[in-house]
Every structure is written in structure tokens, then in C-alpha cells.
Amino acid sequence: MMDDMPKTSARLLSLLSLLQVRRDWSGADLATRLDVSPRTVRRDVDRLRELGYPIAAVKGPDGGYRLGAGSELPPLLFDDDQAVALAAALQTAVVGGGGLEEAALRALNTVRQVLPSRLRRRVDMFQVTAIEGPGEPVSMNVLMALSTAIHAREVLRFDYADGDVPRRAEPHHLVTRRGRWYLVAWDLDRDDWRVFRVDRISPRIPTGPRFTPRGLPGGDVSAFVTSRFQGSDGAGGWPCRGEVILHAPLSAVAPFARDGVVEELGPDRCRLVLGAWSWHGLAAAFGAFDAELEMVGPPELKAAFGLLARRYAAAAEGTP
Structure with a gap:
């Protein structure tokens, strides 16, 4: 009998986890998922009820069960994957900014303390690094x-x-x-x-x-x-979009195209469509590629190229 205790406890945890995932379960579905008989499911449901979990019977052709909610609900239990996912999400919140770092760190420490050692090691191996600093604190x-x-x-x-x-x-x-x-x-x-x-x-x-x-x-x-x-009106896309042909292979352009669209035209030519907040900024973005280019359009981009060309030429000659 003692040998069956761990197995029964694990099955009760799995049953509770399933009841938390979906609103209604038929007895047959639960028996299939747990690989037990419907009679065993009924006994396990009774055990959970004795522990204080409000599991209601659902009427229907096959009958079923539903986990109720309320102030009398005992502390929720998590299976291994759920516990690790919760801890990983909290760790992401700790470094992700948004003003919730302190609260997320306290919650992470609380969860970590109640994890068994095998799961604590898995959580500790999950490390997240924030590339950008945190934002302003939010109440x-x-x-x-x-x-x-x-x-x-x-x-x-x-x-x-x-x-x-x-x-x-x-x-x-x-x-x-x-x-x-x-x-x-x-x-x-x-x-x-x-x-x-x-x-x-x-x-x-x-x-x-x-x-x-x-x-x-x-x-x-x-x-x-x-x-x-x-910088657009919110309907989607940049306020300024333009197109050029670069005399460079697609493999040299695509990694630096950000959210632009790159189309291969040959071994050493590709079409690039980019967006920016201004025409001058867009022209400068195209010029950042170390390649000859052909201007396709629109006219506003051509005018921006002309203005930048004059500015760059004056800067190169040392004249204002």
C-alpha cells in the first residue's frame, strides 16, 4: 500500500492540473488522459473534494467534472512544467523592465523557495539578460x-x-x-x-x-x-517609404535591412524598400549601404538624395 502512495499523489496532482486547464471534462476524457478507469477518476475526485477543492459534477450524457472557484479554494498545485514556466516568466519580468521588477523578484523568490531541488536547479539554469535598461517605474x-x-x-x-x-x-x-x-x-x-x-x-x-x-x-x-x-498616423507603416536598387548581393544587404523588403535581382544586385520618419532620414539609410545605388522612387526621395549630396559635397570641401 505504501508503494502506491507516491503514484496516487502524482495522479491527483495531474488530475488537478487538468481540471485547471479546461472548464469542463467528461469522466471518460479524464480517464483516458490519466490512463486509469472511470471508477478511479471518481475516487480521485472524491479525494480532492476531501482536501477542500470544490469540484462540481456536470450533467450530460457522459457526465463530467468542473473545478469551481471561490475563497475556499486551497493553494493551487502545479506540475513540473507549469512550475518551471511560471518561474521563467517571473524571471523575464524581473529583467524586462516596465516597473514591475521588484514585485516580480519577490514573487520569483517565493516560488523558488517552495520548489523541489530538482526543479530549482532547472529554474536557476534559466538566465535572461536585458539588452535595454528598464523603463520608468510604474505603480x-x-x-x-x-x-x-x-x-x-x-x-x-x-x-x-x-x-x-x-x-x-x-x-x-x-x-x-x-x-x-x-x-x-x-x-x-x-x-x-x-x-x-x-x-x-x-x-x-x-x-x-x-x-x-x-x-x-x-x-x-x-x-x-x-x-x-x-511617426505615422497609426494606420500602419512608416510615413516615408522609398525604393532603390543596390549594386550588392542580397546576402550583404538583408542582415542590415531592418524591417525593409529585399528582393534579389541577380548575383550582385537587389531591390530594397525601406521606411523612415523623414525623406532625409530615408535617403541617409539607403546611403549607409556600401554600394552604388539606383534611385527608383518616389520623387520626394530623389529630392532628399539631391539635398544630402550637396551637403556632403560641401562638407568634403570644407565649405559651409
Whole structure:
């Protein structure tokens, strides 16, 4: 009997893990996943109930089970993969910036202390390095206030660091980018979409009336925020895009093309399409490639090449 105890405990942990993953399970599905009989599943469910887990019976042709939620739920249990994934996610948050480093570090230490030694070694082998430094610290109270307003679809009233006048906006999304938190919202005072830095927001209580969500330009919040930082109107893409033909092989151009599009035209020629925040910046980006180039278009790019050529020639001659 004692030899069966570890096996039964492991099966109970697996059963609890499955019940946490999906809302409803049939007894037959659980028996198949655990490789036991339906009768054993029923006994294991009874054992979990005795431990305080609120597992409800689900009516249906085959019957089933559902793990309830509530204040009486005992501490959740994790299988090995879940525990390691949780610790790895927390370690990523520790070095990822966004103002949550201290809280994530405390949570990581708490999780690490209760891990068995074999899992603790796996977690300790997972090391993450942040290339960019952390962003400005963000209050958890502010993040929770913004999240609540987004979920409740309530107009947000807040003070912003760049002005003395209170702002009003319809909050839509919280996003992180390069270690900083941002709020994507419809600015009611400016009648346009805006991306606000969360570390500059001081929410006012109470919030405003409920609103009907608007459609975000392009429909994708990631693309919208990226395009705003690129300087476009948020609908997607750089405000300036141009095309040239470089007298260089594709293999020499592609690694440095960033988000550009490179097309091979021959062993020593390729077409390159790039975007930038200005035509002069775009011309300079094309000129950074150590190769002869042919200008394709548009005319604004040609004019920028001409202006830079005159500036570079004057600099080379030492004249202002």
C-alpha cells in the first residue's frame, strides 16, 4: 500500500492540473488522459473534494467534472512544467523592465523557495539578460486602475505629466514596449487616438461614464503602436517609404535591412524598400549601404538624395 502512495499523489496532482486547464471534462476524457478507469477518476475526485477543492459534477450524457472557484479554494498545485514556466516568466519580468521588477523578484523568490531541488536547479539554469535598461517605474495601483477602466469600459479621468489640464480618454489597451508601459486610448479632448506613457498618468477617481469601444485603426494594437512610434498616423507603416536598387548581393544587404523588403535581382544586385520618419532620414539609410545605388522612387526621395549630396559635397570641401 505504501508503494502506491507516491503514484496516487502524482495522479491527483495531474488530475488537478487538468481540471485547471479546461472548464469542463467528461469522466471518460479524464480517464483516458490519466490512463486509469472511470471508477478511479471518481475516487480521485472524491479525494480532492476531501482536501477542500470544490469540484462540481456536470450533467450530460457522459457526465463530467468542473473545478469551481471561490475563497475556499486551497493553494493551487502545479506540475513540473507549469512550475518551471511560471518561474521563467517571473524571471523575464524581473529583467524586462516596465516597473514591475521588484514585485516580480519577490514573487520569483517565493516560488523558488517552495520548489523541489530538482526543479530549482532547472529554474536557476534559466538566465535572461536585458539588452535595454528598464523603463520608468510604474505603480501597481495605476496599472490596476487603468485595467479596471478598460475592462469596465469607463471613461478615464487623469492628470498627465505634460500639462496642467486634466485629460479625459476612452481607455482601450495596455501594452509594453521596450521596458515601458503605454495606454492606447481615444482622447476625448483631442478627438483622436493617443498613446500615453503610463508612468506619466495619475488617474482621477471616480472614473467617467461608460462608453462603447471604437475600432482601432488597422484592428491590431501591436501594429498600431509600432506605427505610432514610427511617426505615422497609426494606420500602419512608416510615413516615408522609398525604393532603390543596390549594386550588392542580397546576402550583404538583408542582415542590415531592418524591417525593409529585399528582393534579389541577380548575383550582385537587389531591390530594397525601406521606411523612415523623414525623406532625409530615408535617403541617409539607403546611403549607409556600401554600394552604388539606383534611385527608383518616389520623387520626394530623389529630392532628399539631391539635398544630402550637396551637403556632403560641401562638407568634403570644407565649405559651409
